[in-house]
Amino acid sequence: MHLEPIVSFAILLTVILIVPLLFERFKLPGLIGLLIAGVALGPHGLHLLNTESETLKLLSDIGLVYLMFVAGLEIDMEQFEQTKHRSIGFGTFTFLVPLITGTIVGRMFGFGWNASVLIGSLFASHTLLAYPIISRLGVIKNEAVTVTIGATIFTDIGSLLVLAVCVAIHQGAFSTFSLMKLLLGLVIYSAVILFGFKWLGHEFFRRTRDEQGNQFLFILMVVFISALGAEVIGVEKIVGAFLAGLAVNEVIGSGPVKEKVVFVGNVLFIPIFFVDLGLLIDIPGFIKSISSVWLTLAILVGLIGSKGAAALLAKVVYRYNWQEMITMWSLSLPQVAATLAATLVGYRAGLLTEGVLNGVIVLMMVTATLGPLITARSAPGLITTDTTSEASESTLVWKNDPSQALTVVVPVRNPETERNLIEMAALLIRRESGRVVPLAVTPAHIHMDSPELENDIQQSKILLSKAVELGREFGVEVEPLVRIDQGIVHGINHASREQDANLIVMGWGSTTGIRARLFGNVIDSVLWASHCPVAVTRLLDSPSNIRSILVPIENLTQEAVRVVRFVEIFAQANQAEVTLLHVCARRTSPARVAWMESQLNLLVSKYFPQSHTNIKVLASDNLVNAILKASKSCDLVVLRSRRRRLNIGEVALSDVTTEIVRQIQCSVVLLGEPQGYQDNLSKAREVVKKSSPENLTKQEI
Structure with missing residues (x-):
C-alpha cells in the first residue's frame, strides 16, 4: 500500500507516542514494542509502512546515525582514564574472544570468511544498559565495574572498524594495497574527527557562550559531516557518527545542549530506526526456517559463552573475585546500539542474511533482559573503595573560601513563599555568619521607559521592602537587590555570580509538562548555569518549626x-x-x-x-x-x-x-x-x- 509521506509520518508519530507507553505498563522495554509495531505495520503485516519509502529511509538513516552518536556521547572518558590499562586489557579479552567465537559460528553455517568475521564483530561490542543499576547501588567505584565501563570504548571502536573493513572488502576488489589504503584513511580520518572537531567545538562553545540554539546546530553539523566524511573515505557513516560522539563528549559535557541533542534523537529519530528495523523482520519466514532457528541458538550461545569466557580471563589475570567476574560478564552482555546498527549495515550491504538479522534481534531482546537482571543480583555485594576517605578531600561546605562570610541569594517573586524562603536563608547564615541577598528580577523591555517595566520595578521594590522587614525580624543582615535582565534565569545567575553567592534558595516551580521537558524551566536552567549549589524548597510550615x-x-x-x-x-x-x-x-x-x-x-x-x-x-x-x-x-x-x-x-x-x-x-x-x-x-x-x-x-x- 502506497501512502503519502505525511500519512506515514503521522503513523510513525502515533506509534512512537503510544506503543512504548503500553509496553512499559507491562514492565517490558519500550524499544521491543517499537520492533513489534514495525513487524505489525510492515510488509509482513498490515502493509501500512514500506521500508522502501524515501521518507522512512531518510528518517531511519538519521536515527541510525543518531544512535551511534549518542553511544559515543554517553561514554565516560574520565572513568576510562582512571583504569585505562586494565580497561584496554579487558576490552581486548571481550573483543577478541567473542570475535573469534562469532567467526566460528559464521563458518559453521556456511558463511564466507568476510561475512563470518563481520558476525564475530557483532559479538564483540556491548551496550551498558545496566549502568543505572550499578549507579543506584553505588558500586561504580569498584575497579571491576570501572574497567568494564572503560572497555566499552575499545569494543565499540574495534567492532565498528571491523565492520568498515568487511563492508569495504565486500564492495570492491580486495587487495593488500586497498586494505592498507583504507586503514590509513581511517587513521587520518579518525584523528581529524577526534582532535579537529574537539578543538573546534571548544572554540565555538567559548565564543558563543549561552547561545544554546547555535551550539545545538553546531553539534548536529559535526554529527552529519562526520558521517558524510566516513562515506567519502569508504567506510560506513555510523563509524563517523560514533567518533563524532567521542569528539564532542568533553565539549558539551552534561549540559543543556547535550540534553537537547539526546532528547531529539531519543524521542523521534532513534525510535523511527527501531520501527524501520521491525519492518525487515519476517516472523512467519523465520519460524518456517529451521536453519535460522539453529543459527539464532548458535548466536545466543556463542555470545553468552564468549562474553563469560572473556570475563573469566579478566578474573584470572587481574585477580577479581567471582562476584566481580559475574558483574563484568553481565555488564558486557547486552547487545543493542552498535550491534543493531552494524547488523543493519551488513544486511543492507548484502553481507548478512535475513536469518542473521532475525537472530541478532532475538539476541538483543534476550541479552537486554538477561544482562541487567544478572547485574541487579550480582552487583549489590561488590565492595567499593572507601568513599569517606574521598569525602575528606572534598569541600564539606559550599563556600569556595571557608574563611569568607556566607552569602545566600533568595529570588523573590511570590509573596506567599517569601517569608519561608527568607527564614530558611536566615537559619543557614546564623551559624555560618553572612548575609542574605533578596533578589527581584524584572525582565527587560525594548524601551526602558515603558509603563510595564516601571510597574514591574515597583512590584519588585514592594517584595524587597517586605524582605528587609523579615530580615530585621529574623536578626540577619539583608541586602536587597533589584535587577533588570533579559529573563528571570539570566537575572538570577548573573546576580548570584556578581554577589559571589555560596547558595541560592528558591521556591518551588513546575518541573513537569511538555514545555518544561522541551525547553526546561526556571529551576532546571538555574541549575545548569549557576556557579553555586541551589536549594529548591517547598515548605509547608515555618522552617523554624x-x-x-x-x-x-x-x-x-x-x-x-x-x-x-x-x-x-x-x-x-x-x-x-x-x-x-x-x-x-x-x-x-x-x-x-x-x-x-x-x-x-x-x-x-x-x-x-x-x-x-x-x-x-x-x-x-x-x-x-x-x-x-x-x-x-x-x-x-x-x-x-x-x-x-x-x-x-x-x-x-x-x-x-x-x-x-x-x-x-x-x-x-x-x-x-x-x-x-x-x-x-x-x-x-x-x-x-x-x-x-x-x-x-x-x-x-
Missing part, C-alpha cells in the same frame, strides 16, 4: 557528604533530629547491609560528631514507597536534585525524585549542584596536585 529531617542517601559520594553537611547546618540551627536513610534491594546480602550501616556511621562520627543523627537502612524493592513511608514521621525531606538520564534506546523517562515529590506530604528541599560544579572541583584538585602535592589541604580543594 522543623524538628525532624529525613535524608535519603543512595550511595556514599562526595555529593552525598555535601548534602549531609547542608542538613547538619540547618539541623543545628533548629535543634532538629536527622535520619540518614539508605534503601537497598531485598536480595541485598547481610554483609552489604552491615557495610553500608558502618560507612554511614563512620561518615557521621568523623565529620558531624555533634549532630543528632540516626542511621536507617531499609530493604525494599520499591524505593519510592520506602522513602514515602519513612517521611510520614518527619517534618522535612532533603533530596539531591538529579538530572534525568536519557539512555540509548529508551523513549520514556523515569524520575524517582519527581515521583517522591508528587506524593510526599511534608516539606521538601531539593539540593542540587549546578552542572559542571563537581567537574570544576575535580579540575581544581588536579591543578593543586600538579602544582604542589605536598600542600594539598581540605581548604585548597
Whole structure:
C-alpha cells in the first residue's frame, strides 16, 4: 500500500507516542514494542509502512546515525582514564574472544570468511544498559565495574572498524594495497574527527557562550559531516557518527545542549530506526526456517559463552573475585546500539542474511533482559573503595573560601513563599555568619521607559521592602537587590555570580509538562548555569518549626557528604533530629547491609560528631514507597536534585525524585549542584596536585 509521506509520518508519530507507553505498563522495554509495531505495520503485516519509502529511509538513516552518536556521547572518558590499562586489557579479552567465537559460528553455517568475521564483530561490542543499576547501588567505584565501563570504548571502536573493513572488502576488489589504503584513511580520518572537531567545538562553545540554539546546530553539523566524511573515505557513516560522539563528549559535557541533542534523537529519530528495523523482520519466514532457528541458538550461545569466557580471563589475570567476574560478564552482555546498527549495515550491504538479522534481534531482546537482571543480583555485594576517605578531600561546605562570610541569594517573586524562603536563608547564615541577598528580577523591555517595566520595578521594590522587614525580624543582615535582565534565569545567575553567592534558595516551580521537558524551566536552567549549589524548597510550615529531617542517601559520594553537611547546618540551627536513610534491594546480602550501616556511621562520627543523627537502612524493592513511608514521621525531606538520564534506546523517562515529590506530604528541599560544579572541583584538585602535592589541604580543594 502506497501512502503519502505525511500519512506515514503521522503513523510513525502515533506509534512512537503510544506503543512504548503500553509496553512499559507491562514492565517490558519500550524499544521491543517499537520492533513489534514495525513487524505489525510492515510488509509482513498490515502493509501500512514500506521500508522502501524515501521518507522512512531518510528518517531511519538519521536515527541510525543518531544512535551511534549518542553511544559515543554517553561514554565516560574520565572513568576510562582512571583504569585505562586494565580497561584496554579487558576490552581486548571481550573483543577478541567473542570475535573469534562469532567467526566460528559464521563458518559453521556456511558463511564466507568476510561475512563470518563481520558476525564475530557483532559479538564483540556491548551496550551498558545496566549502568543505572550499578549507579543506584553505588558500586561504580569498584575497579571491576570501572574497567568494564572503560572497555566499552575499545569494543565499540574495534567492532565498528571491523565492520568498515568487511563492508569495504565486500564492495570492491580486495587487495593488500586497498586494505592498507583504507586503514590509513581511517587513521587520518579518525584523528581529524577526534582532535579537529574537539578543538573546534571548544572554540565555538567559548565564543558563543549561552547561545544554546547555535551550539545545538553546531553539534548536529559535526554529527552529519562526520558521517558524510566516513562515506567519502569508504567506510560506513555510523563509524563517523560514533567518533563524532567521542569528539564532542568533553565539549558539551552534561549540559543543556547535550540534553537537547539526546532528547531529539531519543524521542523521534532513534525510535523511527527501531520501527524501520521491525519492518525487515519476517516472523512467519523465520519460524518456517529451521536453519535460522539453529543459527539464532548458535548466536545466543556463542555470545553468552564468549562474553563469560572473556570475563573469566579478566578474573584470572587481574585477580577479581567471582562476584566481580559475574558483574563484568553481565555488564558486557547486552547487545543493542552498535550491534543493531552494524547488523543493519551488513544486511543492507548484502553481507548478512535475513536469518542473521532475525537472530541478532532475538539476541538483543534476550541479552537486554538477561544482562541487567544478572547485574541487579550480582552487583549489590561488590565492595567499593572507601568513599569517606574521598569525602575528606572534598569541600564539606559550599563556600569556595571557608574563611569568607556566607552569602545566600533568595529570588523573590511570590509573596506567599517569601517569608519561608527568607527564614530558611536566615537559619543557614546564623551559624555560618553572612548575609542574605533578596533578589527581584524584572525582565527587560525594548524601551526602558515603558509603563510595564516601571510597574514591574515597583512590584519588585514592594517584595524587597517586605524582605528587609523579615530580615530585621529574623536578626540577619539583608541586602536587597533589584535587577533588570533579559529573563528571570539570566537575572538570577548573573546576580548570584556578581554577589559571589555560596547558595541560592528558591521556591518551588513546575518541573513537569511538555514545555518544561522541551525547553526546561526556571529551576532546571538555574541549575545548569549557576556557579553555586541551589536549594529548591517547598515548605509547608515555618522552617523554624522543623524538628525532624529525613535524608535519603543512595550511595556514599562526595555529593552525598555535601548534602549531609547542608542538613547538619540547618539541623543545628533548629535543634532538629536527622535520619540518614539508605534503601537497598531485598536480595541485598547481610554483609552489604552491615557495610553500608558502618560507612554511614563512620561518615557521621568523623565529620558531624555533634549532630543528632540516626542511621536507617531499609530493604525494599520499591524505593519510592520506602522513602514515602519513612517521611510520614518527619517534618522535612532533603533530596539531591538529579538530572534525568536519557539512555540509548529508551523513549520514556523515569524520575524517582519527581515521583517522591508528587506524593510526599511534608516539606521538601531539593539540593542540587549546578552542572559542571563537581567537574570544576575535580579540575581544581588536579591543578593543586600538579602544582604542589605536598600542600594539598581540605581548604585548597
